[in-house]
Amino acid sequence: MITYRGQAAIRLTVNGEVREVVVRPADTLLHVLRDRFGLTGAKAGCENGDCGACTVLLDGKPVKSCMVLAVEAEGSGITTIEGLRDTPVQRGFLEQAGFQCGFCTSGFIVNAHALLQTHPRPDRETIRDWLESNLCRCTGYEGIEKAIAAAAGPRE
Amino acid sequence: MIAHNLVYHRPETIGEALGAFAGAEAEGLKPYYLAGGTEITTFSRRGLITPGALIDLKTIPECRVLTRREGSAVFGAGLTLNEVGECPFFPLLSEAAGIVDHTVRNRLTLGGNIAGMLPYRETVLPFLLTDTAARLAGPGGEREVPLADIFSRRLKLKPGEFLVQLRVPEAEAGLPWFRRRRVKQSRLDYPLLTICALAARDGIRLALSGVFDSPVRSPEVEAVLNDRSLEPARRAETAAAAFGLRARDDQRGSAQYREMLLLRGLEETIRELGGEG
Known part of the structure; x- marks a missing residue:
């Protein structure tokens, strides 16, 4: 059994790189990524699991990093927006202007990237099912949906 | 950010989990079992709970x-x-x-x-x-x-x-089923009414959440729902009353609104699961 208390040294695999970090067991993954690793792409929005601005991938699945303790992520592969480079979704967001203020963008891109990895040709219903996990307070949903549709191939 | 400190345990067996729980209690720490953590992390951040130890069950x-x-x-x-x-x-x-x-x-x-x-x-x-x-x-x-x-x-x-x-x-598990979920606005919201029902050989079985303070299945309600001597509309009305519970009344919906949704939901359940005959 693994036990952590006080200040604990753990190893996290972030964007393919194994990194050692000292955390409190109560530290969320979001804060460790941002404050200890300087990976500020995941945003602290609501910190209540509602907005999706903090979305990262754990073993390829999107999760809200404000609801995950860093110690829970040990042994999993963590992918943040910084680990995605020139992916079809990122190109789609650029081409379709799928953002306005940009605060929510990294969460949307990470989630949409996972969506296309799972469903390379998603139908509209699947896109909506996945993307309702993320909020855009600029309400630019139409552009976001177009960006993802552009990144995907023909629909399922 | 979760302000208070806690101890985290990741047991590999049921026995280790139980041992960790007992150990935390012996240390005077308040232990919580942790699974997905969606409630524990958010409630802890808001200071609604202050677990002294978390025992992570999800890898057992x-x-x-x-x-x-x-x-x-x-x-x-x-x-x-x-x-x-x-x-x-x-x-x-x-x-x-x-x-x-x-x-x-x-x-x-x-x-x-x-x-x-x-x-x-x-x-x-x-x-x-x-x-x-x-x-x-x-x-x-x-x-x-x-x-x-x-x-x-x-x-x-x-x-x-x-x-x-x-x-x-x-x-x-394979019986014909019916589910109806009603929310105030977004599909992601907590329910004003969720009905789950199965069509079994002995009649309709029904349980619901959202209307009252907790989930409920009631034999008295099902007896009325399956009473074919009554017209379906009358059956739904009598079944709704048979719960004998006070509907929730909050910012998501008034008690009166929830009661209306309950009545419509019961009518739909009878119709969809072939209880009209």
Whole structure:
């Protein structure tokens, strides 16, 4: 059994790189990524699991990093927006202007990237099912949906 | 950020989990069992709870089981709602697991939804309609009991106990079903009404959440629902009254509105599950 208390040294695999970090067991993954690793792409929005601005991938699945303790992520592969480079979704967001203020963008891109990895040709219903996990307070949903549709191939 | 400090345990076996719970209590720490963490992390951040120790159950193999064996479908309490939703063993349960958003469903677990702190516990409804057996682990050892014997408004666990698995007879899991979920605005919101129903040989079985303070299945209500001497509309009206409970009244919906939704939902259930004849 693994036990952590006080200040604990753990190893996290972030964007393919194994990194050692000292955390409190109560530290969320979001804060460790941002404050200890300087990976500020995941945003602290609501910190209540509602907005999706903090979305990262754990073993390829999107999760809200404000609801995950860093110690829970040990042994999993963590992918943040910084680990995605020139992916079809990122190109789609650029081409379709799928953002306005940009605060929510990294969460949307990470989630949409996972969506296309799972469903390379998603139908509209699947896109909506996945993307309702993320909020855009600029309400630019139409552009976001177009960006993802552009990144995907023909629909399922 | 979670302001207070805590101790985190990741046991590999049921025995280690129980030992960690007992050890934390002996240290004077307040232990909580952790699964997906969607409630524990957010409630801790807001200071609503202050766990002194978290015992992470989700990597214990028995809690991750998803299988069919000896005429039953077995669901580990540590399965995420997306894993449950994608499983064909119990179609009504798969549908009931479609709550919250897709990303949260990658963390939120069956056990967490049923044994957690929020009152809705929508995934328990399909289980309440069947002869589900709950496998529990606690300081006194492991036991398997009918879920109906330990669920009354909430899961009645003994101190230090946790839910390991739920076992559903396949014959019941495959029955025709009906589900209706009503919310104020967004699909992601908590329910004003969630009805889950099965059409069994002995008639319609129905459980609901959202209308009252806790999930409920009532034999008195089902007796009325299946009383074919009454017209369907009259049956729905009488069944709604037979709950004998006060509807929730909050910012999401008034008691009167919830009662109206309940009546319509019961009418739909009778119609959809062929109870009109």
